[in-house]
Amino acid sequence: MSSNYERTITGDVDDLRSDADEVWDPARDRLLEVRGKLPTDLPASAFSFIPGADGVYRELALSCESLTKYVGDGEIAMHAFRDAVLWAALDIIGTEQSVQDDIVAIREQLNS
Amino acid sequence: MTSYVNTLRQMATIQCDIAENAVNYLDKNATVFATIDVEAKIVVFPPLMLIRAQLIQLDVAEIRLLLPLLRELIKFDRHAIEYMGDPDLLRAAALELSGAAQDSARGIVTALESRVDPAYFRTYDSWQGETADAYRRIAELQPENLKALLTPINTISDVLHSVAQGIEDFYVALAGAAISLAKVVVDLVVAIIGAATAGTGIGIAIAALGVVGAVMDIGTALIAVGTVFLQSQHDNEDQLVKLGPSLPGEWRKPPVGDGPPGS
CATH class of the missing domain: 1.20.1440 (de novo design (two linked rop proteins))
Structure with a gap:
């Protein structure tokens, strides 16, 4: 991972970790829920074989595919925000010469 | 069926x-x-x-x-x-979307809209620096990205x-x-x-x-x-x-x- 942080940042480590836990993790989880509710596995037969239904099924499959990708990208983005604040917390701990235990705890949070 | x-x-x-x-x-x-x-x-x-x-x-x-x-x-x-x-299967899928999926999507929008608002976002006050500014600029865009989900789901x-x-x-x-x-x-x-x-x-x-x-x-x-x-x-x-x-x-x-x- 590239080191694109300035080393002079300041901030409250608890606030940053709180944002990771209370904002970005739940956001990712909820997007995961949304993705799970998308009707990606409906069989063509459910739409009937009445003329006209096949076109709807085809377009619905395409819409769900692009929506699934969009939501999946959103999950990755939410995860990136969460990582960003946790890495920032590590940066702040580093500049404050904080205890090693905090660093280990945040690294565990990052890997969770 | x-x-x-x-x-x-x-x-x-x-x-x-x-x-x-x-x-x-x-x-x-x-x-x-x-x-x-x-x-x-x-x-x-x-x-x-x-x-x-x-x-x-x-x-x-x-x-x-x-x-x-x-x-x-x-x-x-x-x-x-x-x-x-x-029709039952189609309606069940539709209800999942208009119910649980819509609720989840709206829930994130509401949560993020409040949390990225400078008045509420905890790290707004405490985290300072260029990276923090860049982070916040991009974070403020996320509710719009999430809102974009609501129309297709509906x-x-x-x-x-x-x-x-x-x-x-x-x-x-x-x-x-x-x-x-x-x-x-x-x-x-x-x-x-x-x-x-x-x-x-x-x-x-x-x-x-x-x-x-x-x-x-x-x-x-x-x-x-x-x-x-x-x-x-x-x-x-x-x-x-x-x-x-x-x-x-x-x-x-x-x-x-x-x-x-x-x-």
Whole structure:
């Protein structure tokens, strides 16, 4: 991972970790829920074989595919925000010469 | 499948069986027609979709010429019955979208809108620096990205409801058509049996006219419901086609550091 942080940042480590836990993790989880509710596995037969239904099924499959990708990208983005604040917390701990235990705890949070 | 479409399908199948048995009866007893001496003529104009367009003038004794027309209609009904579909499954998927999925998406929007607001975002005050500024600029964009989900979710849910309703309407019309068909054919059989014993063919002529009228009504009804279904599905298809471009291209991600120096 590239080191694109300035080393002079300041901030409250608890606030940053709180944002990771209370904002970005739940956001990712909820997007995961949304993705799970998308009707990606409906069989063509459910739409009937009445003329006209096949076109709807085809377009619905395409819409769900692009929506699934969009939501999946959103999950990755939410995860990136969460990582960003946790890495920032590590940066702040580093500049404050904080205890090693905090660093280990945040690294565990990052890997969770 | 638990939808009442299945019940309608079974009902239509039974009615087709009844109509087919009645037609077979008429076919097997064709000689009865020749013994009935009645002056009655009817004109048949088969619906275009069901059989070749032609005018047929019938004597009562030739009423069996109606039988191919009825067989075609029964065959058409049986074919349509096989279209099936599963409205219950479509509605369940639609409810998942309009319920749980919509709630989840709205929940994130609400949570993020409040948390990225400078008044509430905890790290706004405590985390300072260029990276923090860049992070916040991008974080503030996220509610809009999430809101973009709401319209497609609603549209897909509406389309699923619409297809489910269209399938049910189709089968209601089909079951109604099958019931009408069975009724008029049975009426014809009854009229012929009555004529054979009472010596009058008026009842046959009336029943035959009933068959002709019903065939035309059934054809018209099926064409109408098919047309409505087709138009409705074109509209649904159009709505889905428009969804693709409505989604933003990508989610911007924040810059990510690599921890304290030397870690």
